[in-house]
Amino acid sequence: MSVVIPTRNEARNLQAVLPAIASIRPAVHEVIVVDGNSVDGTVETARRVLPWVRIVEQTRKGKGNALACGFAAATGDIIVMFDADGSADPAEIPAFVAALKADADFAKGSRFARGGGSDDITLLRRTGNAGLNGVANALFGTRHSDLCYGYNAFWIDLLPQLQLPPIDTPATDNGLLLWGDGFEIETVLACRVAAAGLRVTEVPSYERQRYFGDTNLRTFADGLRVLRTLAAERRRATRQRSAHASPETAGPTSSPLDTRADRPTTTGSMR
Numbered sequence: 001m002s003v004v005i006p007t008r009n010e011a012r013n014l015q016a017v018l019p020a021i022a023s024i025r026p027a028v029h030e031v032i033v034v035d036g037n038s039v040d041g042t043v044e045t046a047r048r049v050l051p052w053v054r055i056v057e058q059t060r061k062g063k064g065n066a067l068a069c070g071f072a073a074a075t076g077d078i079i080v081m082f083d084a085d086g087s088a089d090p091a092e093i094p095a096f097v098a099a100l101k102a103d104a105d106f107a108k109g110s111r112f113a114r115g116g117g118s119d120d121i122t123l124l125r126r127t128g129n130a131g132l133n134g135v136a137n138a139l140f141g142t143r144h145s146d147l148c149y150g151y152n153a154f155w156i157d158l159l160p161q162l163q164l165p166p167i168d169t170p171a172t173d174n175g176l177l178l179w180g181d182g183f184e185i186e187t188v189l190a191c192r193v194a195a196a197g198l199r200v201t202e203v204p205s206y207e208r209q210r211y212f213g214d215t216n217l218r219t220f221a222d223g224l225r226v227l228r229t230l231a232a233e234r235r236r237a238t239r240q241r242s243a244h245a246s247p248e249t250a251g252p253t254s255s256p257l258d259t260r261a262d263r264p265t266t267t268g269s270m271r
Contacts, residue, residue, distance in 0.1 A: 064185030115204030
């Protein structure tokens with residue numbers, strides 16, 4: 001299992017987060033810290049606190065790009081998306097792994113499933129998330145309870161199916177994020193998993209308040225970006241279905257992967 005942690009000036013938080021991840025059992029295979037030009041000693045702190053941590057420098061800006069860079073570097077069978085701010089509980093990682101081993105393709109954390117919760121979400125964000133979640137379920141025929149949550153896990157062989165922005169594409173000259181490089185990444189993943197017809201299991205998760213620092217989330221701006229993402233991903237899914245229905249006029253399209261027979265089924269150490 002590979003735990004991928006996007007960071008930007010999270011040195012103080014990593015002092016608590018990394019030892020907590022390292023202490024879970026079964027142990028993880030690798031921890032990948034993806035840094036976005038931190039200036040507070042994030043990289044140095046990570047190496048000091050967890051000597052076997054892997055450090056990856058992201059190629060552009062944004063959480064989505066950081067995660068894509070971490071995914072590309074991962075060598076485990078399972079990828080876990082984990083926030084660096086202390087809001088996610090490492091003790092929940094085995095529950096995500098268990099959901100995948102029980103035949104899910106994607107384990108989706110939910111603060112609103114029975115057993116989940118949050119100490120951090122505001123009434124405004126809760127209301128906005130509920131509205132966006134309802135739109136997503138209507139567009140993609142899903143029944144998820146938490147669209148905008150970043151604690152997720154999936155089998156690494158799904159990466160080609162997700163078709164994330166290539167990490168070697170240059171950044172834009174005007175400083176704007178490429179599509180999929182920002183906080184909309186969780187929405188992109190949820191939409192593409194749904195469009196591909198993959199098996200999703202929700203895992204109850206409790207979100208804690210971040211340890212130190214301020215969030216980079218912008219409630220209104222990022223909420224609008226998520227809404228735009230839902231519309232764009234719906235159009236993308238419709239185009240792909242049309243292309244698949246007319247192979248004589250379309251190029252190759254992606255199709256759901258079925259690699260369950262090649263996935264590990266044994267229990268025990270994950271490191």
